[in-house]
Amino acid sequence: MFLGHYGVAFAARRVAPRTSLGTTVFAAQFLDEIWPILLLAGVERVRIVPGLMAASPMDFVSYPISHSLLTAALWALLIGAVYAAVRRYGRGAWVAGLAVLSHWLLDAPMHRPDLPLWPGSHTLVGLGLWNSVPVTMLLELGLFTLGLAWYARGTRPRDRVGRWGLWAMVAVLIGIFLSGLQGAPPPNERAVAVMALGLWLFVPWAAWVDRHREPAMRAEPAPVPSAPRDGATTPASPSLPSPPPRSPASPRR
Numbered sequence: 001m002f003l004g005h006y007g008v009a010f011a012a013r014r015v016a017p018r019t020s021l022g023t024t025v026f027a028a029q030f031l032d033e034i035w036p037i038l039l040l041a042g043v044e045r046v047r048i049v050p051g052l053m054a055a056s057p058m059d060f061v062s063y064p065i066s067h068s069l070l071t072a073a074l075w076a077l078l079i080g081a082v083y084a085a086v087r088r089y090g091r092g093a094w095v096a097g098l099a100v101l102s103h104w105l106l107d108a109p110m111h112r113p114d115l116p117l118w119p120g121s122h123t124l125v126g127l128g129l130w131n132s133v134p135v136t137m138l139l140e141l142g143l144f145t146l147g148l149a150w151y152a153r154g155t156r157p158r159d160r161v162g163r164w165g166l167w168a169m170v171a172v173l174i175g176i177f178l179s180g181l182q183g184a185p186p187p188n189e190r191a192v193a194v195m196a197l198g199l200w201l202f203v204p205w206a207a208w209v210d211r212h213r214e215p216a217m218r219a220e221p222a223p224v225p226s227a228p229r230d231g232a233t234t235p236a237s238p239s240l241p242s243p244p245p246r247s248p249a250s251p252r253r
């Protein structure tokens with residue numbers, strides 16, 4: 001799974017509102033973030049087999065450290081514990097840990113039976129839904145859209161970064177997903193690893209966007225009905241989402 005993990009990250013940020021979207025993206029995609037490092041180190045292995053599955057040409061030969069259920073649970077514990085120690089926010093620690101574990105649980109329906117229960121386990125898990133492009137699109141886009149919509153409804157942009165930074169990230173993620181479905185398979189295994197390292201970029205990107213958004217609803221008293229419309233001298237009322245101000249003397253001629 002790819003996009004669905006970001007859907008989880010968006011939703012996790014709603015569940016733990018004091019946790020950054022950067023943290024939840026880091027956690028929900030953690031297994032795929034360490035995977036290319038382990039590939040480049042020669043610890044894990046992948047092969048490109050064009051046509052292997054309708055929605056993925058990847059033959060995950062061996063990935064016991066990044067993608068076994070046991071190690072996923074251990075990574076989840078580690079990240080939850082580190083988060084708790086650093087941030088002292090229990091809910092955020094639970095959410096970060098569960099987001100790490102959710103990655104394995106969401107990969108399991110998509111992958112062929114290649115996900116081990118523990119390193120060395122001969123029991124390999126996977127339902128193989130990547131064999132169907134329509135099912136893949138439905139699940140990936142569905143999960144992504146649900147999480148994103150929940151996040152976007154609960155927060156609102158403070159400025160252009162909060163608005164356009166978010167939609168640019170969404171566009172790039174969907175672009176990566178669609179090009180993976182439609183495009184030619186990667187030229188070689190090393191290219192797969194190097195491209196997968198790019199997933200790390202979404203961690204600071206998500207954190208940056210999130211810092212430029214704020215809760216959509218504030219516990220404010222009811223708005224004053226006849227507030228002066230002179231925006232230059234009064235502080236903007238933060239309680240209602242309003243369209244961007246457009247002055248009549250707009251220089252659009």
Ligand SMILES: [Zn+2]
Nearest residue numbers: 001031032107
């Ligand atoms: Zn994965």
